[in-house]
Amino acid sequence: MWDIVISALPKLLEAMVKYTIPLTLLSFTFGIIIAVIVALIKFLNPKVSGIVSILWKLLRLLASFYVWVFRSTPLLVQLFIIFFGLPAIGVKLPAFTAAVIGFSLNTGAYASETIRSALLSVNKDQWDAAYTLGFSTPKTLWKIIMPQAFRIVLPPLSNEFIGLVKDTSLASTITIAEMFQIIQQYAAQNYEPLLMYVEVAALYAMLCTILSVLQRYLEKKSSRYMKGDKN
Amino acid sequence: MLKINEIKKSFGKKAVLKGISAKFPQGKTTVIVGPSGSGKTTLLRSLDMLVTPDSGTLDFDDLHLDFAKPISNKENKELRDKTSMVFQNWNLFPNLTILKNITASPIFVHHVAKEQAETNAHNLLKEVGLDEYADAYPDELSGGQQQRISICRALAVKPEYILLDEPTSALDPESEMMILKMLERLAKEGQSMIMVTHNMQFAKDAADKILLVENGEVEFDGAKDAFFSQSSIRVKEFLQGISLK
Ligand SMILES: Nc1ncnc2c1ncn2[C@@H]1O[C@H](COP(=O)(O)OP(=O)(O)O)[C@@H](O)[C@H]1O
Ligand SMILES: [Mg+2]
Numbered sequence: 001m002w003d004i005v006i007s008a009l010p011k012l013l014e015a016m017v018k019y020t021i022p023l024t025l026l027s028f029t030f031g032i033i034i035a036v037i038v039a040l041i042k043f044l045n046p047k048v049s050g051i052v053s054i055l056w057k058l059l060r061l062l063a064s065f066y067v068w069v070f071r072s073t074p075l076l077v078q079l080f081i082i083f084f085g086l087p088a089i090g091v092k093l094p095a096f097t098a099a100v101i102g103f104s105l106n107t108g109a110y111a112s113e114t115i116r117s118a119l120l121s122v123n124k125d126q127w128d129a130a131y132t133l134g135f136s137t138p139k140t141l142w143k144i145i146m147p148q149a150f151r152i153v154l155p156p157l158s159n160e161f162i163g164l165v166k167d168t169s170l171a172s173t174i175t176i177a178e179m180f181q182i183i184q185q186y187a188a189q190n191y192e193p194l195l196m197y198v199e200v201a202a203l204y205a206m207l208c209t210i211l212s213v214l215q216r217y218l219e220k221k222s223s224r225y226m227k228g229d230k231n
Numbered sequence: 232m233l234k235i236n237e238i239k240k241s242f243g244k245k246a247v248l249k250g251i252s253a254k255f256p257q258g259k260t261t262v263i264v265g266p267s268g269s270g271k272t273t274l275l276r277s278l279d280m281l282v283t284p285d286s287g288t289l290d291f292d293d294l295h296l297d298f299a300k301p302i303s304n305k306e307n308k309e310l311r312d313k314t315s316m317v318f319q320n321w322n323l324f325p326n327l328t329i330l331k332n333i334t335a336s337p338i339f340v341h342h343v344a345k346e347q348a349e350t351n352a353h354n355l356l357k358e359v360g361l362d363e364y365a366d367a368y369p370d371e372l373s374g375g376q377q378q379r380i381s382i383c384r385a386l387a388v389k390p391e392y393i394l395l396d397e398p399t400s401a402l403d404p405e406s407e408m409m410i411l412k413m414l415e416r417l418a419k420e421g422q423s424m425i426m427v428t429h430n431m432q433f434a435k436d437a438a439d440k441i442l443l444v445e446n447g448e449v450e451f452d453g454a455k456d457a458f459f460s461q462s463s464i465r466v467k468e469f470l471q472g473i474s475l476k
Contacts, residue, residue, distance in 0.1 A: 049301075128281050129322035133336035133388055134311050143339060147326040
């Protein structure tokens, strides 16, 4: 039994390093960048007038539409549209690129709501305090509001990150040879589906556990300024 | 000298400031009194543009603001450089240490060298006896201590006027005493202050000038002595109302 498990291991680890991890890291990075931009568009209410204010409203509408689309449709369907659907209108993407785009947009939509509500939950008085000291809006966001929102946003975002690790298994459906696709091949050859799928499950669990530990460490660090857990 | 003329502000249909004109002399302490809901906070916040009045003008040395027109970012910043607010609930930044609460604006907004900003902050902290907390976070301090820090934070940007909105009303009597002593000392040093308070003893001891605001209008504007000699019926009624409580 162990021979079978071990024989699949090198290819699995290779798939993890080549696809699962880069896919997760890239998608999460891009996803968070998108999410912060979208969250700020929906959160900020700049005092502008005329054409700029119309453009801003349009941008907000666009942001809301984007979030709505990606939260109201299955991730699997999104991946299929990007990889199998878009070529029909001349947009032909390599599988890996398509996967990164799909996962990033999906993560961006969910995380933008998480980030927006964290920004909203920072006490409004903090803005007054910063403004009276001469801070501009960007400086207030960067120095005062975002660091406080970060504490609030860390647990839910970590959960989204861990969710993304698991979701990358969906990339197997658009021809990417990540861990789950590799193990499917093994299972088909050696007729040990239980053993094989438990093995890949264990690897996903391992990855997620490492991330949870990291999450707890970060949470501790970021809550340093709260009474009681100063260590 | 800070001067406002015919300041009006409504929230929705509710007119909160109904045309307020006043002068706030430099180097003096002006105390704003009045029943709650009369518009004192809105008036004070207007002086720092945390509230933007609907109309009226504000003059501060060369700066002239007409609130009926849009105020540019530059004018806004100029006003905020000259004034700094202390809040009822102090509003320290919980993500920054005490020292950084005080140095944040000097360093990031006014581009003072870090070392100089920190030396200045330590000096301010020493004056209020809290230098040992420089590296602590706000949550580790009592309300009275945090309020003293927030006054240091306001002073650190060297504003011409400090605006204080009921700085002691969320504090226990002992902390209140300490803050008021600190403010009295600042007043003696010639720091220009505009303070909303219900503490008539402080007004008697430290104010140069009293502004009584009722229902969005100025009911009394004059020297402290004139105020407490109760020359007007409205002032008399107000003072009687307070002593009944
Ligand atoms: N941001 C706001 N939105 C709506 N109403 C407000 C706002 N700020 C103050 N008000 C109203 O304006 C009135 C005066 O408030 P305020 O200036 O805080 O009075 P005071 O400080 O004298 O107690 C109150 O009726 C209050 O409800
Ligand atoms: Mg008030």
